[in-house]
Amino acid sequence: MVLKISSMVFKVKRHKHELVKPSNPTPNELKLLSNIDDQLGFRYHVPLIFLYRYNPSMLGKDPVQVIREALSKTLVFYYPFAGRLMECSNGKLMVNCNGEGVMFIEADADVTLDDFDNNFVPPFPCFDELLYNVPGSDGIIDSPLLLIQVTRLKCGGFIFSLRMNHTMSDGSGISQFLKALSELANEAKEPSILPMWCRELLCAREPPKVTCIHREYQQLPPDTKSNFIHHSFFFGPKEIAAIRALLPHHLSKSTSFKILTACLWRCRTKALQWKNSNEEIRLLCIVNARCRLNPPLPEGFYGNTVVFPAAVTTVGKLCGRPLGYAVELVKNAKNEATEEYVHSMIDLMETNGRPCFTRSGSFVVSNISKASLKDLDFGWGKALYGGVAKAGLGDIPGVSVYMHFTNSKGEQGRVVPICLPINAMERLEKELDNILKANNNGKMILRSNF
Numbered sequence: 001m002v003l004k005i006s007s008m009v010f011k012v013k014r015h016k017h018e019l020v021k022p023s024n025p026t027p028n029e030l031k032l033l034s035n036i037d038d039q040l041g042f043r044y045h046v047p048l049i050f051l052y053r054y055n056p057s058m059l060g061k062d063p064v065q066v067i068r069e070a071l072s073k074t075l076v077f078y079y080p081f082a083g084r085l086m087e088c089s090n091g092k093l094m095v096n097c098n099g100e101g102v103m104f105i106e107a108d109a110d111v112t113l114d115d116f117d118n119n120f121v122p123p124f125p126c127f128d129e130l131l132y133n134v135p136g137s138d139g140i141i142d143s144p145l146l147l148i149q150v151t152r153l154k155c156g157g158f159i160f161s162l163r164m165n166h167t168m169s170d171g172s173g174i175s176q177f178l179k180a181l182s183e184l185a186n187e188a189k190e191p192s193i194l195p196m197w198c199r200e201l202l203c204a205r206e207p208p209k210v211t212c213i214h215r216e217y218q219q220l221p222p223d224t225k226s227n228f229i230h231h232s233f234f235f236g237p238k239e240i241a242a243i244r245a246l247l248p249h250h251l252s253k254s255t256s257f258k259i260l261t262a263c264l265w266r267c268r269t270k271a272l273q274w275k276n277s278n279e280e281i282r283l284l285c286i287v288n289a290r291c292r293l294n295p296p297l298p299e300g301f302y303g304n305t306v307v308f309p310a311a312v313t314t315v316g317k318l319c320g321r322p323l324g325y326a327v328e329l330v331k332n333a334k335n336e337a338t339e340e341y342v343h344s345m346i347d348l349m350e351t352n353g354r355p356c357f358t359r360s361g362s363f364v365v366s367n368i369s370k371a372s373l374k375d376l377d378f379g380w381g382k383a384l385y386g387g388v389a390k391a392g393l394g395d396i397p398g399v400s401v402y403m404h405f406t407n408s409k410g411e412q413g414r415v416v417p418i419c420l421p422i423n424a425m426e427r428l429e430k431e432l433d434n435i436l437k438a439n440n441n442g443k444m445i446l447r448s449n450f
Contacts, residue, residue, distance in 0.1 A: 002233050002429050010111035012129035012151060017137075019101030019144070023072040026079035030086070031095045033167055034202035035349040036304045038093035040356035042166040043140045044394025045147075047131055048174070050376055050383040051120055053113055054156030058380050063158040064106045064150045067378055070185035071102060071148065078177055078195050078302070081168065084142045091354055093167060095145075103137050105149040112155035113384070118408050120385035121232040122417040127389055131161035140165065160378070161389070166304070171368040171401075172288060173302035178376050185378040196300035208347035211340060216284050216310035217348065220360040226421040230391045233432065234405060235260055236413030242436050243323075251324045254331065256414075257367050257402070261285070262326035263435070264400070264416065265311075265363050270319050271420065271428035277316030282358055283330065284308040286366035287337040294339060307345050308357050308364070309336040362398055369404040369414050391417035 036042075052063070075082045083097040109130070116125075124130065131149050138147075147163040164174050180191035240256045243263045247254070265283045274281075289305045290297055297305065311329035318326060349355075357364070373386035387403035397419040405415035420428060 002231055002432075008111070008115055008125050010109055010115070010126055010129075012107050012109045012126065012132075014129075014132055014149075015106040017103055017105045017132075017134045020068060020071050020075070020104045020148075021099055021101040022075040022079055022082055023069075024076045026076060026082070026099055027097055028099065029097050031080055031083075031097060031197060032199060032203070033085075033093045033095065034199040034303055035204055035346040035354070036202050036306070037167045037199065038091070039349050039354045041308075042304060044166055044396075045138060045163045046166050046174075046393060047127075047389040048162045048164070048373070048387065049122075049124060049127070049130065049389040050160040050373070050386040051113065051116075052157050052160065052378070052380045052383055055380040061379065062152075063160075063378060063380065064152065066185050067148070067150050067160065067181070068104060068106075070181055070378070071104065073184045074177070074181045074191070075102065077180060077191055080197070081145050081177070083145065085140060085145070085165070085167065087141050095168075101144070103134055103144040103147040105132055105134070105147070107132075107149055107151040109151050109153055109159070112153055113157045114155065121234075121405070121415055122388065122390045123230040123232075124389060127161075130159055131163055131389070138163075140167070158380070160376075160383075166393070169302050170288070170304040170306050171366065171371050172290065173304065175368075175371045175373060176300070176302045178373070182376050182378050194300050195302055196298040197303075198298055198301055199303050201297060201301075202303065202305070202346055204347050204350035205343060208350045210344050210348045210351060212336070212344040214310075214345055214348055215312050216282070216308040216357050217352070217355045218358050219355060220358055223360050228392075228397050228419050229422050229425055230417060230419050231425055231429075232391075232415050232417045234407050234413055234415050236407065236411040238411075239413070239436055246323045246435070247327060248324055251327050254327055258327055258330045258334070260402075260414070260416075261365050262323060262330050264365070264418075265330075266318055266323060266326050267428055267431040267435075268363055268418070268420070268424075269315060270431055271424045273424070273427070274315040277314065277319075279315045279361065280312060281315055281318065281361040282363070283311040283333065284357060284362050284364040285311070285330065285333050285337075286364065287334060289337060289339075289342045292337055292339050292342055306366075307337050307342055309333040309341065310358070310362075359396055359398070364393075364396070364399040365402065366399070367402040369402050372404070374404060387415075388417060391419035 311333040393399045
């Protein structure tokens with residue numbers, strides 16, 4: 001279930017970085033971000049990576065040139081991405097749509113996709129070379145909102161890497177932008193879904209009213225620093241069935257997301273070996289609020305629409321009680337994300353200084369397995385892998401993103417990158433193996449204390 005990590009090393013030759021601007025004039029204006037966009041917890045960059053094989057039908061076409069030209073055209077529609085963030089005196093963010101452009105890097109690597117030995121999962125070898133951090137480009141204020149690198153490979157394939165300022169979009173929003181980019185790369189005249197700004201729909205009410213309890217924003221002392229490693233885990237139908245078998249009948253019908261999340265939270269907590277069993281810990285479920293709002297947001301909206309309802313318990317309760325206890329906590333947390341909860345959170349940002357979500361003792365999970373990032377096609381076919389480049393987001397290690405994945409056996413499921421201290425990662429693998437290990441009769445051997 002734990003997926004093999006590639007340790008290969010290769011060289012990347014980069015051309016001088018450049019700014020790609022909209023191909024036609026765009027409005028020069030200021031646009032306010034929403035109260036969800038500009039919270040402190042989103043002021044970091046999200047790296048994504050997509051791997052593509054050589055396609056004989058694209059002979060003579062250069063992916064760098066195709067994507068660069070499509071990017072310039074796409075920025076005509078998504079022109080705020082070509083701007084720069086500004087911060088008002090009260091901490092509110094706005095986009096200066098000045099058309100400065102997106103940072104773009106052309107590169108070549110002395111490696112083939114076969115050298116990856118089908119290990120197309122995070123963490124990727126030499127990723128810092130595949131998405132080079134141009135000095136001065138990684139700030140939040142007055143820095144490029146996107147950085148893109150296209151790296152040609154010796155086999156004729158290529159790697160498309162992207163870094164996005166999270167204040168501009170969530171997973172659904174950047175998926176919409178990338179779909180538009182791929183459509184224009186395939187010679188469409190305009191995106192099939194035209195972008196809509198409409199960030200004012202997610203600003204505070206007048207007057208603001210915090211009507212819900214938001215324990216996901218309780219401010220606690222930060223966790224101690226440690227040496228972290230990244231591994232990816234695959235969960236297909238067999239793995240989900242093994243976890244489901246641990247639950248009583250009334251919970252065994254729960255969604256695979258809730259079951260997997262409860263299991264990972266419990267196993268991860270055990271692996272971390274908290275010293276105090278009374279320590280309060282949290283699971284933050286990132287919930288897409290688009291479908292919670294009435295009237296709904298317009299189809300082309302590409303801003304952040306996620307909330308973080310928290311399941312809160314103690315180490316002793318989570319690890320000492322049956323897995324069903326954790327499943328109930330996950331279900332209750334997700335059910336909290338009502339329309340009123342969303343507006344209450346937006347008002348909290350207005351009245352409490354846009355706090356960051358609770359990092360200490362938190363495990364944050366996001367499910368983008370339905371975002372179809374692997375379907376991104378610039379003309380060379382679908383990506384072998386498309387999704388986040390690593391576990392954790394920004395400087396927050398306790399974040400895991402679930403992505404759709406097909407393993408080497410052709411089984412479809414989810415790949416989950418996880419970031420933990422080295423010893424804790426080893427213990428996590430053992431915890432999960434104890435759930436999924438089969439005996440000679442083909443039955444699951446399960447830990448008695450689950």
